[in-house]
Amino acid sequence: MNKLELQKTANEVRKGIVTAVHGAKAGHPGGSLSAADIFTYLYFEEMNVDPKDPKKADRDRFVLSKGHTAPGLYSTLANRGYFPVEDLPTLRHLGSYLQGHPCMQETPGVDMSSGSLGQGISAAVGMALAAKMDNRDYRVYTLLGDGEIQEGQVWEASMFAGHRKLDNLVVIVDNNGLQIDGKIDDVCSPYPIDKKFEAFNFHVINIDGNDFDQIDAAFKEARATKGMPTAIICKTVKGKGVSFMENSAGWHGKAPNDEEYAVAMADLTKIGEELGGAN
Amino acid sequence: MADVKKIATRESYGNALAECGADFPNLVVLDADLAGATKTGVFQKAFPDRHVDCGIAECNMTGIAAGLATCGKIPFISSFAMFAAGRNFEQVRNSIGYPHLNVKIGATHAGITVGEDGATHQCNEDVALMRTVPGMTVVVPADDVEAKAAVRAAIEFEGPVYLRFGRAAVPVINDRPDYKFELGKGVLLREGKDVTIIASGITVASALEAAEKLEADGISAEVINIHTIKPLDEELVVASAKKTGKVVTAEEHSVIGGLGSAVCDCLCEKCPTPVLKIGMQDVFGESGSAGALVEKYGLDGKGIYESVKNFVK
Numbered sequence: 293m294n295k296l297e298l299q300k301t302a303n304e305v306r307k308g309i310v311t312a313v314h315g316a317k318a319g320h321p322g323g324s325l326s327a328a329d330i331f332t333y334l335y336f337e338e339m340n341v342d343p344k345d346p347k348k349a350d351r352d353r354f355v356l357s358k359g360h361t362a363p364g365l366y367s368t369l370a371n372r373g374y375f376p377v378e379d380l381p382t383l384r385h386l387g388s389y390l391q392g393h394p395c396m397q398e399t400p401g402v403d404m405s406s407g408s409l410g411q412g413i414s415a416a417v418g419m420a421l422a423a424k425m426d427n428r429d430y431r432v433y434t435l436l437g438d439g440e441i442q443e444g445q446v447w448e449a450s451m452f453a454g455h456r457k458l459d460n461l462v463v464i465v466d467n468n469g470l471q472i473d474g475k476i477d478d479v480c481s482p483y484p485i486d487k488k489f490e491a492f493n494f495h496v497i498n499i500d501g502n503d504f505d506q507i508d509a510a511f512k513e514a515r516a517t518k519g520m521p522t523a524i525i526c527k528t529v530k531g532k533g534v535s536f537m538e539n540s541a542g543w544h545g546k547a548p549n550d551e552e553y554a555v556a557m558a559d560l561t562k563i564g565e566e567l568g569g570a571n
Numbered sequence: 572m573a574d575v576k577k578i579a580t581r582e583s584y585g586n587a588l589a590e591c592g593a594d595f596p597n598l599v600v601l602d603a604d605l606a607g608a609t610k611t612g613v614f615q616k617a618f619p620d621r622h623v624d625c626g627i628a629e630c631n632m633t634g635i636a637a638g639l640a641t642c643g644k645i646p647f648i649s650s651f652a653m654f655a656a657g658r659n660f661e662q663v664r665n666s667i668g669y670p671h672l673n674v675k676i677g678a679t680h681a682g683i684t685v686g687e688d689g690a691t692h693q694c695n696e697d698v699a700l701m702r703t704v705p706g707m708t709v710v711v712p713a714d715d716v717e718a719k720a721a722v723r724a725a726i727e728f729e730g731p732v733y734l735r736f737g738r739a740a741v742p743v744i745n746d747r748p749d750y751k752f753e754l755g756k757g758v759l760l761r762e763g764k765d766v767t768i769i770a771s772g773i774t775v776a777s778a779l780e781a782a783e784k785l786e787a788d789g790i791s792a793e794v795i796n797i798h799t800i801k802p803l804d805e806e807l808v809v810a811s812a813k814k815t816g817k818v819v820t821a822e823e824h825s826v827i828g829g830l831g832s833a834v835c836d837c838l839c840e841k842c843p844t845p846v847l848k849i850g851m852q853d854v855f856g857e858s859g860s861a862g863a864l865v866e867k868y869g870l871d872g873k874g875i876y877e878s879v880k881n882f883v884k
Binding site: 353355395396397403404405407408410411412413414415416418420421422423425426444445448449451452455 | 621639644662666669
């Protein structure tokens with residue numbers, strides 16, 4: 293996909309996020325919207341996956357370590373063709389295959405159940421290790437929140453990944469700057485994030501995570517990096533694309549009511565029109 | 572029992588893994604800096620490419636095992652029960668239990684027979700914790716023969732399994748040609764009519780010793796070895812309770828949540844029967860030799876004999 297196609301797709305993913313969370317009357321739009329461009333790039337450009345064969349053995353793997361942004365993953369998977377976009381509003385409903393946090397047994401395309409922060413990265417490390425053990429060339433991607441990296445297990449996993457030189461692993465940090473209780477640097481600052489991953493023997497790339505040129509360059513650089521894992525620290529805007537959700541900690545885990553939903557969809561429709569309509 | 576062969580079940584664990592390594596090419600063993608103590612060093616020596624030392628980071632080790640399992644490996648994570656089940660509880664629940672991944676947890680140094688290290692390392696709560704995880708199989712082998720058979724059975728079984736091993740050498744009681752191990756099937760070791768003693772792990776040998784002493788006093792004790800605490804062999808437990816009308820459970824574990832609780836959960840629903848639970852009575856352990864601790868907390872043959880005698884009179 294070219295940049296414009298990616299931008300249009302990401303905008304559709306954002307509509308799906310807002311629609312899913314509105315349908316659920318609960319969920320986490322802020323961190324789903326901030327990472328929508330990363331989700332889109334991974335599933336539409338970077339990863340070797342096949343929606344018709346979600347479990348094919350040589351596929352690239354993705355673990356959503358910040359599992360509460362399941363709406364972002366689900367909307368991306370739906371738009372990629374794993375399941376109908378029309379099912380997104382069943383998110384969090386009793387009996388839905390779209391659980392509040394990712395469940396690998398329920399949802400096609402979900403490679404690992406996650407949601408308890410700090411645990412997903414370890415599973416991703418295990419997948420990368422399995423590829424190395426079997427001399428397979430699939431790659432493993434995991435997305436973490438910037439608040440999530442306050443969890444100690446993240447650094448246990450990073451120490452191991454660096455030690456084992458897992459160059460088939462890419463750790464992506466969605467640095468939208470906000471967590472439930474406020475700004476991450478007010479609550480318990482994880483900064484400098486890049487220096488920390490460097491200290492754990494990662495190749496580190498700092499980018500604007502809402503800019504597809506920078507995203508594209510970063511993932512190409514990660515692919516070319518040998519002998520060490522890569523961490524891509526993505527500066528993003530929480531709630532990106534929806535006017536009243538942008539840079540607001542209050543929209544971390546709250547659903548829009550009907551009026552707010554209409555405003556959000558109008559915001560995204562306008563962005564879509566500015567991009568020149570559908571792909 | 573002076574001339575009985577004694578082997579610690581953690582030795583059996585390491586040996587069984589090494590013996591199974593060639594038969595199961597997907598078998599991978601993970602450690603958290605305790606390969607020497609958990610005895611998985613034997614496997615490491617035989618299959619260095621399939622042994623992963625994660626350093627002192629049990630929670631990460633558990634997640635790595637989960638990731639390996641999603642890619643078709645059969646990982647065993649090895650650590651002391653305190654860390655494998657205790658520190659790790661939520662990782663086991665969410666990264667292994669919830670996705671029902673094919674990870675085996677080899678927990679050594681369980682219970683008070685850890686000995687001199689004392690209460691911080693004597694895990695008397697692991698069976699209780701692991702039993703509560705939906706879909707988890709929980710196995711507490713009694714001796715070398717059973718421990719090795721349990722490891723192989725766990726590998727052949729698809730799904731998460733918690734295996735509990737001890738530090739101290741224990742008598743080999745199952746060394747007979749017709750020995751068979753089946754997950755979820757208890758073993759009737761001795762028939763009796765006055766009382767049923769249900770034991771697991773190191774207390775199985777103690778229960779057999781107690782039954783002999785009770786026999787001398789004219790009390791006929793049935794002895795059952797429940798090596799699989801979950802799923803429990805309810806049929807065997809209920810049948811014996813119906814027969815004797817009195818049940819004693821004996822375990823190297825807290826009486827809250829372990830074998831005794833599992834037996835009571837079953838009997839209160841299916842065959843209400845008076846039960847005496849022998850085990851750690853809601854207390855922490857302490858430093859001391861394994862033998863001295865087992866005696867102090869009443870888990871040796873003499874202790875079980877006295878408790879049962881008081882209970883049935």
